[in-house]
Amino acid sequence: MHNPNRIRILLAAALLAFVGSSQSNLRADPLSPRDPGAPWPSWELVDFQPKSTKHNQTYGLNEFRGRVTMVALLATWCPYCQRQVAKMEELKKDLEADRVQVNFLAVNVTSGEGDQHEFTSRCSFPLFQDTAEVNAFKQHRGRKDDYFIYNERGELTDYFPFLGDRASDLTSPEGYKNIKQALLKAPFKTKLAAETVIKLTIEGVQGRTYRVQFSEDLGPDKKWRTLKKITLLTDSAEIVDTTATPSRKRRFYRTEEIP
Secondary structure, X not given: OOOHXXXXXXXXXXXXXXXXXXXXXXXXOOOOOOOOOOEOOXXXXXXXXXXXXXXXXXXXXXXXXXXXXXXXXXOOOOHHHHHHHHHHHHHHHHHHHOOOOOEEEEEEOHHHHHHOHHHHOOOOOOEEEOOOOOOHHHHHOOOOOEEEEEOOOOEEEEEEOOXXXXXXXXXXXXXXXXXXXXXXXXXXXXXEEEOOOOEEEEEOOOOOEEEEEEEOOOOOOOOOEEEEEEEOOOOEEEEEOOOHHXXXXXXXXXXXXXX
C-alpha cells in the first residue's frame, strides 16, 4: 500500500529540482573571451613601446575602440614571437598601403619583462607588459602565440589559437594570408531595422556619423533622399520618420557612413 505522505514528499522534491534546474538554465553562461561576439577584456597595463604616443602610460583596449584591433599574446624571449612581431609590423604597413587602418598591439608575458628590447626594436605599435596581478593572458583565456581580432565596437570577430585548425604563423604565406583576410572581414556591418511605426534602429559604431536615407521607388534610378544625419553617442540609436505617414507610400531605408 502506498504511503500518501511519502508520495507528497517525492513530488515536492521533484518540483524543487525542476525549479532549480529551470532557474539555472535561465542564468546563461556569459560568452567565453574566445567566442565570436565576446567583448574584449578590460585590463590596463603599461605600454613599454618607446615609439608609442602613450609610452610608459597605463591604459587598456578601450583606447583602441573605433578601429579593428588585433591583440597578440606573445613573449619577448621567444624567437618565434620575435619573428611574429616583425611580421605584424609588415602587415600593418601592408594594410596601410591599401588605406586600411588596423590597430596592432602585443601583450608580453610576465616572464618576458627583462627582454622588452627584443620587441621594441622590431615594431612601432603599442606593447603592453602583463603582470601577475592583472594577468591579461588569463582574461583573454589565451596562451602564448594566440591572436584575437576585434571589430570597432570591441567585439571578438576571430580567434587564432596557436597550432589551431588554421595556420596563423605570420612568417608563412598561408598564415599571413589567413590573418590578413580575418582583419579585412572584421569591420562591423551597420544594421538598420524599421518598425511599423516607422521607428528606425541603427546599429553602428559609437562616434561615427551616418546618413539615413529613404526611397519610395526602388526602380532603376532609386531616388534615395536623406532623412537625417546622425552621430551615434552609443553603438545604437533610434529615430522616428515623422514624414512617412503623410506620404502613404511604402518606404525603403538604408544608411551610409559619412567619412
